[in-house]
Amino acid sequence: MTERVTLAQIAEATGFSVMTVSNVLNDRPGASDSTRKKVAKAAAQLGYIPSSAARNLKGGRTGLVGIIADVTNPYGLEIVRGVMDELESSDLELLISSNHNDRGREYERVDFLTRGFVDALVLMVPALEQPTIDLLVERRRPVVIVDPRRFDIDLPRIVVDNYGGMRQATQHLLDLGHTEIGYLSGVWEFESSRERFSGFEDAMRLAGLTVPPELKAICEFNYASGFQNAQKMISASHPTAIVCGADTLAMGAIDAVRSLGMSVPQDVSVVGFDDLPQASHSYPGLTTVRQPLHDMGQLAARSVASQLNGTGPLMERMLFNTTLIVRGSTAAPRGGDSTALDAAVSFSE
Amino acid sequence: MTERVTLAQIAEATGFSVMTVSNVLNDRPGASDSTRKKVAKAAAQLGYIPSSAARNLKGGRTGLVGIIADVTNPYGLEIVRGVMDELESSDLELLISSNHNDRGREYERVDFLTRGFVDALVLMVPALEQPTIDLLVERRRPVVIVDPRRFDIDLPRIVVDNYGGMRQATQHLLDLGHTEIGYLSGVWEFESSRERFSGFEDAMRLAGLTVPPELKAICEFNYASGFQNAQKMISASHPTAIVCGADTLAMGAIDAVRSLGMSVPQDVSVVGFDDLPQASHSYPGLTTVRQPLHDMGQLAARSVASQLNGTGPLMERMLFNTTLIVRGSTAAPRGGDSTALDAAVSFSE
DNA sequence: CTGTTAGCGCCTTCAG
DNA sequence: CTGAAGGCGCTAACAG
Numbered sequence: 001m002t003e004r005v006t007l008a009q010i011a012e013a014t015g016f017s018v019m020t021v022s023n024v025l026n027d028r029p030g031a032s033d034s035t036r037k038k039v040a041k042a043a044a045q046l047g048y049i050p051s052s053a054a055r056n057l058k059g060g061r062t063g064l065v066g067i068i069a070d071v072t073n074p075y076g077l078e079i080v081r082g083v084m085d086e087l088e089s090s091d092l093e094l095l096i097s098s099n100h101n102d103r104g105r106e107y108e109r110v111d112f113l114t115r116g117f118v119d120a121l122v123l124m125v126p127a128l129e130q131p132t133i134d135l136l137v138e139r140r141r142p143v144v145i146v147d148p149r150r151f152d153i154d155l156p157r158i159v160v161d162n163y164g165g166m167r168q169a170t171q172h173l174l175d176l177g178h179t180e181i182g183y184l185s186g187v188w189e190f191e192s193s194r195e196r197f198s199g200f201e202d203a204m205r206l207a208g209l210t211v212p213p214e215l216k217a218i219c220e221f222n223y224a225s226g227f228q229n230a231q232k233m234i235s236a237s238h239p240t241a242i243v244c245g246a247d248t249l250a251m252g253a254i255d256a257v258r259s260l261g262m263s264v265p266q267d268v269s270v271v272g273f274d275d276l277p278q279a280s281h282s283y284p285g286l287t288t289v290r291q292p293l294h295d296m297g298q299l300a301a302r303s304v305a306s307q308l309n310g311t312g313p314l315m316e317r318m319l320f321n322t323t324l325i326v327r328g329s330t331a332a333p334r335g336g337d338s339t340a341l342d343a344a345v346s347f348s349e
Numbered sequence: 350m351t352e353r354v355t356l357a358q359i360a361e362a363t364g365f366s367v368m369t370v371s372n373v374l375n376d377r378p379g380a381s382d383s384t385r386k387k388v389a390k391a392a393a394q395l396g397y398i399p400s401s402a403a404r405n406l407k408g409g410r411t412g413l414v415g416i417i418a419d420v421t422n423p424y425g426l427e428i429v430r431g432v433m434d435e436l437e438s439s440d441l442e443l444l445i446s447s448n449h450n451d452r453g454r455e456y457e458r459v460d461f462l463t464r465g466f467v468d469a470l471v472l473m474v475p476a477l478e479q480p481t482i483d484l485l486v487e488r489r490r491p492v493v494i495v496d497p498r499r500f501d502i503d504l505p506r507i508v509v510d511n512y513g514g515m516r517q518a519t520q521h522l523l524d525l526g527h528t529e530i531g532y533l534s535g536v537w538e539f540e541s542s543r544e545r546f547s548g549f550e551d552a553m554r555l556a557g558l559t560v561p562p563e564l565k566a567i568c569e570f571n572y573a574s575g576f577q578n579a580q581k582m583i584s585a586s587h588p589t590a591i592v593c594g595a596d597t598l599a600m601g602a603i604d605a606v607r608s609l610g611m612s613v614p615q616d617v618s619v620v621g622f623d624d625l626p627q628a629s630h631s632y633p634g635l636t637t638v639r640q641p642l643h644d645m646g647q648l649a650a651r652s653v654a655s656q657l658n659g660t661g662p663l664m665e666r667m668l669f670n671t672t673l674i675v676r677g678s679t680a681a682p683r684g685g686d687s688t689a690l691d692a693a694v695s696f697s698e
Numbered sequence: 699c700t701g702t703t704a705g706c707g708c709c710t711t712c713a714g
Numbered sequence: 715c716t717g718a719a720g721g722c723g724c725t726a727a728c729a730g
Binding site: 016017018019020023029030031032035055056057058059060 | 700701702703705707708712
Binding site for chain 1: 395398399400401402403405406409413420424426429430433442443444445446447449463464465466481572573600601603604608627630631689
């Protein structure tokens, strides 16, 4: 077994005190150049490895940022990527606790991670219950909540303009000449789902259109649910376009159109929300509302880092804008406006 | 600031010694029932949180398993999921270090993580260089390598039957009556890519067929590369089927067929390798060779856990079999065998 | 510029 | 069954 090399051993080898060695190895002032060299050399030769445990014990810090998210979901994964990429350039490491198969155990996860495992926490959880929020406050660790499902939480949080994004997407279809537009919503308990639907509804209303109940369906946030609900809606009500509250739903809707022997966008246009990587990696490319997921993750990381510095959370509420990305899955309805049909595959990221 | 509750405080509150409290709280023998009750009660009331740092300092363990993988890649992500799910039921936590934007910095990652951050390591990296392997050996931490790109490494590793899987997939196309079969390979430096191609080649050879160079292309492991190479190959050589060394390539190939105004599987059959979740979440479903990615991750976790127990790595070389999953993307060639065409979307898995 | 002292929270060892 | 001493490796806070 390779013995652990400690400061004391280097001290012994060089003849200096442990403290001097510690100072040198941590780039602290108070050490002559000649001492620095000797110590550095000895440390390298002996293969010194600092003990993070001992450091933590002293400083009460682990250097770990925890994130609770569902990495199984491409949406969550993108945000995690942002967090990772940002943390890369710091001295913090990321501890991922994926809650993909234990929804609702947020409390236990938060409890465990804040028992001294992590210095700070990024949360992206479907439902944040009051006890969990209380625990979070009690533990007094830096926290950022990304895309909270409730908006009345008094913790630093990162949110996105769901309403405006969806309104713009709907306007795009209206501009193309669509009037029979269906809507596939995500889980209704999520505030973001309701916000998105409001954006859709308002755009329709301002165009003098109403949304009949048969052109609205609530889905689970997955491909299969989008597929099934779209299939049902198209067979029954023949919309010329479908707006979806998430890209995964849109992917399902596109395949539902195909399964009925029709084409996207010739027979039915489809719009998504998120702009997951898959949205551009498909044929035709998916017209969708881009959320800057990666940026959101980065900001989350920067915010907790800043809180750890004692600089504060940057801001309490960070709102990101969305962008409409037009790809091949939308076009004018048959016999409608004759906007050029761009069905080329887009490799744009 | 919530003060950290320590053993000493509980000792003071109950009148017992620190040691007795420690014994109770760790379910060690040597404590009367009445003592146990009193101590447990006090601990609960004061909200005791054990300090992992202090424990680690003593025991030299952090309770963390590190994994180095590219979670950006759905393939890697599936394995990570397996590791997570297995670790869930243990007292180990997972520290993920994603190398998606720093390929080749494996050495630094291994170095950092084994500096006392993690007790054990799961590795899934594209290229494992000799210095990294040496470091791994030197650090003497339990390690498992999943899907190593080189097979001459003398560390516990998890491998998959690439050759057999691809041979079976090719046989499936031959059985359907295909003879003009193209092959899209993944990066040639990976041993697994070469193994898969061997499986393809041998199946063809045994059927009395040869693979002309224009029906073989080497791709990057991504959608765009599959799309481009398939488009070129189909335009130039008109194969009736394409076998791909990865599902991501196959997804690209399917869209390439569509981009040329043709259909899958009517005009061109497509076969993948991996069976990523997306393979069944598409229309038509992708016929592919399933690797038990989740199981592989689970076994990796179990192996390092077992090494940490001192029970050893279970085995040095763990070989997983593959399974051919037939979905809608393959059918008999036009005018060929009249096998029933099942183009139904599969929601299996 | 360098060294000494003391203690972070816990657990092993050995006495009561 | 319970307690006292000592130390894991490191670093603040002081001396010299």
